[in-house]
Amino acid sequence: MSNDRETILTRVRDALAPLKERAPLPDWDTELAIMRRLVPAHEPWVLFCERLVAVNGLPLDSAAALAAWLREHQHLHGYCDPALWPRLAAHFGEGFTVETEYDRARVDDYQFGITAAAGAVAETGTLILDDRATTRRLAALTPWVHIAVLSRAAIFADLQQAVAAMGDDPNIIWCTGPSKTADVEGILIEGVHGPGIQIALLLG
Amino acid sequence: MKFQQIDQFAAHLRPSTRAAVYDGSKKGHEKRTQVLFDHYPDPDRLRQLAGEIKQHVIENLDTYLPAIEAKLKANGVIVHWAATAEAANEAVLAIMRARNATRMVKAKTMVSEETELAHFLEKNGVECMETDLGEFIVQIDHDHPSHIVKPIIHKNRRDIATSFEKNGLGAYNDDPQTITRRARDFLRKKYLVADVALTGANFLVAESGRLVLVTNEGNSRFCLAATRCHIAMVGIEKILPRDRDLGLLLNLLGRSGTGQQLTVYTEFITGPRAPAQPDGPDEMHVILVDNGRTDVLASDCRDILRCIRCGACLNVCPVYRQASGHAYRSVYPGPVGAVLSPLLMGKDFPEKADLPKASSLCGACNEVCPVDIPIPDLLLRLREKGKREHSAAAAAGTPPMGAWSLLASQPTAWKAALLGGRIINYLPTKMLPIPALRAWEGKRSLPAWRGGEFRHWLKGRARSPGAPPPTSGGQSPRPS
Known part of the structure; x- marks a missing residue:
């Protein structure tokens, strides 16, 4: 395979040798790629809510509202990040079964999964998850309802800021609404492999 | 008369297929235009910039390739190089064998379609499961994708329900919601028992070594949450210089491909999972694949290597809409495929030299291209190449010019x-x-x-200078 390396690099050099000059790398103004009509029209959480709704996500701003929504929709069995559970438990009450250990042998038992978001992007209604903030990648993905817990200070106004702030976490994922497909006749269906319902919960 | 192959194919298309392709591509195009122009005051400037960035990369691959290799290694990624499709497939198999792995889940890779990896692995005893809903349906149907981002644009729900029934995925039901739920249940079992995930890459950033994958369904995320080993097959042209360039390209990709501001899941991977994270690969490989790309780089059509595989040129193309993707006999259909597919054939170029003629040169593909590839110019260059190489495929349907x-x-x-x-x-x-x-x-x-009238008129003029030109039959003269 080291042979293939030399083969490819030699071919590349040979292919480029006849070029008299090479295209320069343009600098560009990130302002060009910001939806300025929206940003910063509002306070980041307000804009985030508006944009999340636009991609069929659901913003909630209290643990009580979350518990009420889950009860109303009969999603009573789920997983919660053990670090977050103490802040939520008081609102859940009777009828709920919430596990703080996730068992991958029982992925379909969890109707909801509550994990921490590393941040959010207001401009696009995007939740940012990463390996350090998310207790388990699977817990944020396999349940029908995913709840990402977000703090106000972690919301970026626009996508360009979020790109600039990407650190060295080995796995960052931006989630913009629930999992979806339009493969069958262009008809939108939500909840393909990931959550069918994406909730952002503002806590602090 | 002898028609071009693409015309012959289009002539025999089922009416329902033609309608599905036409409606699907038209809808995709309309959404794109609306979203781009609604969100940005000057989307054309964004396309030009993105084009300049990618052109810079391909004209400097001699420095970017060693740079990305070094960065990936520093991030703990094992780097492989594959000059050919066979070498790429062998590299994947070697990794599987070293792990005693027999099950693979696959997401978001067109390079592996080029190398026919799934077929190769199955022959070698590896189960290789497509996880994108469309690709999965293509796989169980032993079919081929017919669109870059909508692989089953040529099928309707009845076709799909029939093949689900045939493949033991439940009794006939053509409700799209039911189809999707059945695939969800079936595939999650596959992810959870697979040892290796194979993906491609939408972008690979030289500055950080970030490999970027976008999906709407979340299938690549599931692959990378459930398995222990991640292999990415990446074409050597997928590089971007800086992280900040993602802020431009990601915005263009979603809008151009599916009319979304952003694809639902955008995943940035720099290496194996974090130590405290229980889910995901602890081993990551990147295979840098040439498979004909350096031939394209050496040609006067190297601009096509800017392509980010969004499918916008397919959606807008009047020929694609009538002929569908399979008419192009290639992994890459539509205008981009008409340029790229014959070039990727290398010395067998003449076999697909008819594809550059499958265009009216209307220029719509260039207008919608998020990296501003001058596709009509490239098509003309390839038509000339086909002629020079005396390709029989390129000559089909062309009147003989001897007389x-x-x-x-x-x-x-x-x-x-x-x-x-x-x-x-x-x-x-x-x-x-x-x-x-x-x-x-x-x-x-x-x-x-009216042959000869112009000569007649010209002769008349020469005999009596200054006189008004003679007219014939009350009509103005036309050149013959």
């Missing part, structure tokens, strides 16, 4: 032909002497033949 060249080089013969051509005005269509003309006349009406 023309004889006439054009013999003034007497030319004059006689101009007069004699008048017979065309009296011939019924089916008796026209040239097959191409017959086919053309079958759908339209030729203007009346």
